[in-house]
Amino acid sequence: MKKAYQNFIYKTLIIGTVLTVSSCSKFVELGAPPTQVLFEDAFKTDASAQSVVMGIYSLASAGINGFLTHATFYPGISGDDLQYNGTDASVQEFAKNSLLNTNGFVGTTWSNIYPLIKNTNNAISGITASNSLTPATKSQLLGEAKFLRAFFYFHLVNLFGDVPLPLKDDYSAFENAVLPRTPVAQVYAQIVKDLTEAQAALPTAYVGTFRGRVNKYAASALLARVYLYQKDYVNAEAQATSVIASATYSLPGPDLNFVNNSNEIIWQIANATGVSVPGAAYVTLATVVPNYSLADATYLSFESTTDLRRTNWVTPKTIAGKTYYGIAKYKVSSGTGNEYxxxxxxxxxxxxxxxxxxxxxxxxxxxxxxDAVRTRAGLAGVSATLTQPQMLSAVEQERKVELFGEWGHRWFDLKRTDRANAVLGALRPTTWKTTSALYPVPQAQIIINTNLTQNPGYN
Structure with missing residues (x-):
């Protein structure tokens, strides 16, 4: 049977109960509805295949309830860099590290990422099988799709631990739907495989404008992070060095890091308005309390009041006698702007x-x-006499004040360095448990797929 591709996003439609199917030939094939494109046709031309991949980029940033939101705000609250100032009880569960397995935002985090993975699987399958794409376009699109799949799995495995690892397209939809959880090490092995193949397939030059599509160095940058998380320090250094030595990027002042033409950007997810998802959430009027602000302790942890990150990226505001530290990495919150x-x-x-x-x-x-990062922030270099533990502590601190409010970095850092119990246990002694380091597998998913198991502490 032919498969239709609607709006370049695959959808599986299951009607009723499947009783007995002896042969697909017994069904009358009516073709795709007017709003759909057959799977086989979606990858016949460079233009249509590019539309498939561009659709995945678009969905990754779409809306305040999309993947980017769930990969940024909730992990930030789970760590110690974002402060939640709203009243939603489900969001407060993240702030207390006391999630229920029925938490709706955990459920939508899972259900936002897996459709993106499904779309990348379909794209990889269709692009690989196509004999009509020009070689350069085929290589570019395949590299982009594999990069994106690795990016999505990276966030899944760091949020949930062992996760199902579907790699097949929608022809295997029923098989994919009942997969058990795959061990973390195997998920990471697939991430490394995808990124290594993306490196080989992608050009060093960017396609399009504003670095909205990944290139070879983007694959290297994410691979450096992945190796660091796996404690493969030799390869982490090598991949980061390849990006640094490329002479493609620089470190402009903190006031210019997040505009869409910044030379610091390795990859950004574009949008139609030039208003970023974080900007829309973090930046509010002087008299409006932001839903998410920088935690007081993180603000106070800057070693100098003259740190240019503190003066450029944080906007204190006092409302009803309470001071909130608004995150101002992005400057635009509505209308149109120049930030992705x-x-x-x-x-x-x-x-x-x-x-x-x-x-x-x-x-x-x-x-x-x-010192390269500190100099950009207007700070002196670290002491040349630091011991190894002191140097690692200095790196942790620098990551904390450099990457706050971005993609859950602090939450992931605390977990991968085995610091979560010490830091968050002291911060939230009545609610933190060692099992809080992973989010629960959504109970609704376990009901649907009985091959899934729950993380410890959430049964």
């Missing part, structure tokens, strides 16, 4: 390499990388 959703920044590559070098006891190299 920045996903990979050059500064992170220096911090990745600094940590990887420190872990290998190359303290001089680690200092050089840390």
């Amino acid at each position: 959703n920045v996903a990979l920044r050059f500064a992170e590559q220096y911090l990745i390499r600094a940590e990887a070098r420190a872990q290998q006891n190359n303290l001089t190299g680690a200092k050089t990388d840390l």
Whole structure:
């Protein structure tokens, strides 16, 4: 039977109960409705295949309830860098690290990411099978799709731990729907495979404007992060070095990091208005309490009041006698602007390499990388006499004040360095448990797929 591709996003339609099907030939094939494109046709031309992949980029940033929201705000609240000032009880569960397995936002986090993975699987399958795409376009699109799949799985595995790992297209929809959870190590192995193949397929030059589509260095940058998380410090250093040595990026002042033409941006997810999802959430009028602000302790942790990140990226406001530290990395919250959703920044590559070098006891190299980020912030370099533990502590602090409010970095950092119990246990002693480091598998998903198991602490 032919499969239709509606609005370039695959949808599986299951009607009633499947009783007995002896042959697909017994069904009358009426073709695709006028609003749909057959699977086979979606990858016949460069233009239609590009529309498929562009649709995945678009969905990744779509709306205040989309993937980007769930990958940024809720992990930020789970850590110690974002403060939630609203009254929604379900969001407050993140702030207390006391999630229920029925939490609706956890459920939509899961259900937002897996359709994106489904779309990338379909794109990879269709692009690979196509014999009519020009070689350069085929390589570019395949590299982009594999990068995006790796990016989505990276967030899933860091939020939930073991997760189902569907890699097949919609022809295997029933098989994909009942997959059990795959161990973290295997998920990471697939992420590395996808990114390595994306590196080989993608050009170094950007396609299009404003770095809204990934290139070879974007794959290297994400791969550097993945290796760091896996404690593969040799490869983390090597991948970060390839990005730094490319001479493609720079570290402009903190007031210019997030405009869409910033040379610090390695990859950003574009939007139609130039107003980012974080900007819309973080930036409010002087008299309006933001739903999400920088945690008081994080603001106070800046080592200097003259740190240019503190003066450019944080806007204190006092409302009804209480001070809130508004996050001002993005400046535009409505209307039209010149900001997209920045996903990979050059500064992170220096911090990745600094940590990887420190872990290998190359303290001089680690200092050089840390100082590059600190100099941009108007700070002096770290001491040349730091021990290895002190250098790693300095890297952690620099990541905290550099990456706050972005993509759950702080939450992930605390977990991967085994610091979550010490930091969050002290911050939330009555609600933090060691099992809080992973989100629960949504109970609704376990009901649908009985092969899924629940994370400890959430049964």
